[in-house]
Amino acid sequence: MPTGQNLNTNQDLGVKVATPVGTLLGQLFFGWLADIVGRKRMYGFELIIIIIACFAQALCGSAPAVSVIGVLIVWRFIMGIGIGGDYPLSAVISSEFASTRIRGRLMNAVFAFQGWGNFVAALVAFIITAAYKDSILNDTSANHRPVDFMWRILIGLGCVPGCIALYFRLTIPETPRFTMDIERNIQQASKDIENILTVGKSNVDPDAIVQRVEAPRASWADFRTHFSQWENLKILIGTSWSWFALDIAFYGLGLNSSIILETIGFGSAKTTGNQGVYDNLKNICVGNLILSAAGLIPGYWVCFLFIDSWGRKPIQLMGFILLTIIFVCMGFGYDKMTGPNVNDNAKNAFVFLYCLANFFQNFGPNTTTFVVPGEAFPTRYRSTAHGISAASGKLGAIVAQVGFARLKDIGGTNKFVKHILEIFAFFMLTGIFSTLLIPETKGRSLEELSNEDQDGFIKGTVGTAEVRDGVIVQ
Numbered sequence: 001m002p003t004g005q006n007l008n009t010n011q012d013l014g015v016k017v018a019t020p021v022g023t024l025l026g027q028l029f030f031g032w033l034a035d036i037v038g039r040k041r042m043y044g045f046e047l048i049i050i051i052i053a054c055f056a057q058a059l060c061g062s063a064p065a066v067s068v069i070g071v072l073i074v075w076r077f078i079m080g081i082g083i084g085g086d087y088p089l090s091a092v093i094s095s096e097f098a099s100t101r102i103r104g105r106l107m108n109a110v111f112a113f114q115g116w117g118n119f120v121a122a123l124v125a126f127i128i129t130a131a132y133k134d135s136i137l138n139d140t141s142a143n144h145r146p147v148d149f150m151w152r153i154l155i156g157l158g159c160v161p162g163c164i165a166l167y168f169r170l171t172i173p174e175t176p177r178f179t180m181d182i183e184r185n186i187q188q189a190s191k192d193i194e195n196i197l198t199v200g201k202s203n204v205d206p207d208a209i210v211q212r213v214e215a216p217r218a219s220w221a222d223f224r225t226h227f228s229q230w231e232n233l234k235i236l237i238g239t240s241w242s243w244f245a246l247d248i249a250f251y252g253l254g255l256n257s258s259i260i261l262e263t264i265g266f267g268s269a270k271t272t273g274n275q276g277v278y279d280n281l282k283n284i285c286v287g288n289l290i291l292s293a294a295g296l297i298p299g300y301w302v303c304f305l306f307i308d309s310w311g312r313k314p315i316q317l318m319g320f321i322l323l324t325i326i327f328v329c330m331g332f333g334y335d336k337m338t339g340p341n342v343n344d345n346a347k348n349a350f351v352f353l354y355c356l357a358n359f360f361q362n363f364g365p366n367t368t369t370f371v372v373p374g375e376a377f378p379t380r381y382r383s384t385a386h387g388i389s390a391a392s393g394k395l396g397a398i399v400a401q402v403g404f405a406r407l408k409d410i411g412g413t414n415k416f417v418k419h420i421l422e423i424f425a426f427f428m429l430t431g432i433f434s435t436l437l438i439p440e441t442k443g444r445s446l447e448e449l450s451n452e453d454q455d456g457f458i459k460g461t462v463g464t465a466e467v468r469d470g471v472i473v474q
Helices: 009-037 039-059 068-097 103-131 133-137 145-157 159-171 176-181 186-198 220-227 230-263 273-306 312-332 334-338 344-362 365-374 379-407 417-435
Strands: 209-213 461-468
Touching: 009 039, 009 068, 009 379, 039 068, 039 145, 039 159, 068 103, 068 176, 068 365, 068 379, 103 133, 103 145, 103 273, 103 365, 133 145, 133 273, 145 159, 145 273, 176 379, 220 230, 220 379, 230 273, 230 312, 230 344, 230 365, 230 379, 230 417, 273 344, 273 365, 312 334, 312 344, 312 365, 312 417, 334 344, 334 417, 344 365, 365 379, 379 417
Parallel strands: none
Antiparallel strands: 209 461
16 A cells, blocks of 8 residues: 555556556557558557547546556556557658658657657646645645546546547558558559649548559568568667667656756755645646756757758767767766765756756657668568567666666665666667667668669569459459
């Protein structure tokens, strides 16, 4: 059971890891499924899972057989599965619809909007906290009843943008590359491209004559054959390890958030009682707004400006090199910048390095590890390979959130943090070498990047069939 206002160790662990564990499984499952049944079909389905799970969290309660925390953990896990599906699908759909010239910027923009999502979530939380200020200050209940309303409203409001996006996801056309390369329907693919370029949408005629082409098909045997070649396998290793190494530091950096918020005046509240509850919630919201605006959002959009001119590989290399240097400085200089007798200038230097790390994660490998796997593989395995790469990153996030969170207090509160930062520097160093395994995708078509000879790739048609109301009649 919780002790006072705090969760016990197992409850805290369950709440923290339920979503990332679900995300990891969702990335693998939906990545594979999108290569089998189509990008369009899965894109709406995974969002429906997120909406249902999000709404269910807002309504969850306790019973004699199960606590509210247990129910919350289950629904957070299910929500994570839906979130996981969003990684490969968003990347692959934007990649397969984009022209070669602006593909990097389009994929970057899709990914960058999660920065605005973080900011808006913190802003909504701040508005809710301000709206409930009087209720919190005048509360006489022992369990802070207004706070229960607040977190349920905040989570429930997460369904609103999801419901708006659902319409567009359900009406988006299938990508022409999936229709051509996997469904092998050459006429429908040509028609889709023409319609998208002229009227902006595509229609599928259920009575149309289907003309299929002879092309390599996805299978476990073909998957093993394709990735048994070093020139293909090294790319998958490069994208997967780069994402794993990056996410260890990206999510682990959050272990220092309390130190940063304390330094800038938005740490734990000094007041007590109901005023302390309100001040603590307000500080968390304002602090998250500041951290989002200071590091997350600028990095994403600076990367947007340069990704199609500099290229993905140089940006990723630059990011890993600078992050290695930054974490070395933060780790080996930790005591001199955060100790109890340290002056304000030293503390401000640590805050600056923290924001700089956030900036170069996003103007660096956090963006490019999302972009490159959506470009560097053949159509029939593009979503699967992106899912594998993303799941590797999420494994790194779980290691950071579970493992390092338990290590940080070895020897006393936050005493081991400096060594964790040094470990982050090591992983950033490994990211430099894994980046050398990936190709530069700037200015190259997806067909060029597939590592497959396009001469003779399509060997002609395998016949036609007349379809009426979805039934082959000839």
